[in-house]
Amino acid sequence: MLRLKTSFLVPAALALLVVSASSALAQDEAEQPNPPRQSWSFSGIFGKFDQEQLQRGFKVYKEVCSACHRLSIPFRTLGQPGGPEFSEAQVKDLAASYQVVNDEPNDKGEIFKRPGMPSDVLPPPDSFPNDQAAAAAFGKAPPDMALLAKSLKYERGFPWFIFDALPFDQYQEMGADYIYAILNGYTKPDDPQWNLYYPSHKIAMPAPIADGAVAYTDGTPPTLDNYARDVAAFLSWAAEPTLEERKNDGLRTMIFLFVLSALLYFTKKRVWSGLH
């Protein structure tokens, strides 16, 4: 046993040395700080979205982000369980307030617009019907926000990336933290395109939102911090609308597997105890 340990520990120690040396070197090259970790209602094993927060986040998207960013999710999902859970009537009215391009031309062969229906996908911003139009205006098309929260991650480095995968610390909200940090990262008032958390600090999107820009109706203070938090939560839901269902099913699956494993373990002991 002792010998097994030394034969394993020596190479392991050597490896740790090599890894930490090159990771220390890599860290020096990092130019911008990592977004700080925030606490979210939807993190952890029992995490659930805060409905009211998602509704506020949607309001921020609709009144601010949607001027440039597309969000290609169907209207109906805004009423689904585990999301903002707008009522059926609210979703219908909301969809009808948008003009969407019909899939098929009419009987004269003309492409036409009609009021949206819950089954439609949210249309692109009025001023930028496609990515090319947006790119022509900004140099680079603003990303579709449907998967934005999933498309933002950053290097956590050794050993943190291991802890991120473990129970009780499972860190799955990097996208939300990133969005929150970016919105709060415009810290040089004289340069609206300087962002503390963006790679090389140069961001194409000028500071999009400030205190008081959106009127909240539920008494939540209309501050930049709250806007950033709410819209980050909303976009996390938009990227992963089945999160609550997934975590619920996960709990049931885990209980089942733990009981099954225990039963199999005792059966195995019983079966093998007959041997000598």
Added chain:
Amino acid sequence: MSGNSTYVPKSAFGRWFEARLPIMGLVHSSFVAYPVPRNITYLWAFGAILSFMLIAQIVTGIVLAMHYIPSSTLAFASIEHIMRDVNYGWLVRYLHSNGASMFFFAVYVHMFRGIYYGSYKAPREVLWILGVIIYLLMMAEGFFGYVLPWGSMSFAGATVITNLFTAIPLVGTGIAHWLWGGYAVGDPTLTRFFSLHYLVPFMIVGVVILHVWALHVAGQNNPDGVEIKDVERDTVAFTPYATIKDLFALSVFLIVYAWFVFYIPTYLLDADNSVVANPLATPAHIVPEWYLLPFYAILRAIPNKLAGVVALFAAIVLLAFIPWLDSSPVKSAKYRPLFRFFFWVFAVCCVGLGWLGSQEVSDATTLAARILSIGYFGFLIVVLPLLGLIEKTKPVPASIADAILAKKGEASAPSAAS
């Protein structure tokens, strides 16, 4: 699949059928009466776990293929359709994408176990080579599958890997164009990768059948690396002993799998793959999936492209020759103190290379990758042949039963505990 069958059909129909197609006898001899060494540990359960994962990947994959559209304009949207609109589509997709990682995790445990206990040595050389072929097919399969969502990393990965072929002198570019079905990775590449992604699993099934067949001819190796001498004393019947043990191990493995699927499903997913592929916008930092990282690090450690590609393929192909590179007659590392040390050095080199493969290239990482690559090849080409000549091995027990008795004696003597 050898002469262990004592199967006697009980019913008249059973006897009638067995006389015409003795398939029940085959199943009985392979999975019921088959003698299993008494001393094997849970590390031997990974064969069963891998069989389960292969079937699970095929089942979830077939369901995904019912909803997926292999077209460069629709593939990405069809994945989102699976995630948002298909009933339990998110579950099937996460089972499949994380299943690939669990499959590779299990295969790596299985392979390192094989190396540690010398499972590749006579009479199991063919068994080992079939395993290396399965591993190669799995890597191709994993790569094809990674391209299908047509995210930005899918596209970059497809470009990097297919570009490796351009390193071949004279015909390289022609081969790359032939693989792409055009002058760059595009729609024809995606459709053929989808076709191959659907084909390769069934090729794997075929080789797995040969692998299991070869296993059942040679018999399982075991932690003491001595062959079965007396079936009565050295072995137990596959059913119920190994069956229940494998089922328990599988159930524990499924807990880990479920943890990934339900709680950290995107942990292993590259964030850039949540952005649709765009030939004009390459991700800043191209990395393959984790299970290919050590080979990627070897490729990048070598400044010359052709030499890098040769080293990459050599790193895999050399594995098939381990049975002849290793010159020691003793199988298990338990009785090979020097080998045991170098085994762990090798394992650490593999993990270290994996980590370096995920990092951005710098002078420090290139140097580290070169040192660890030398460690990787050094183990296979220098250490394995040399150890057999210089290593002083410990006495190997005469039989499995003796090894078990020796261990029991050691456990009952208090001073033997370390």
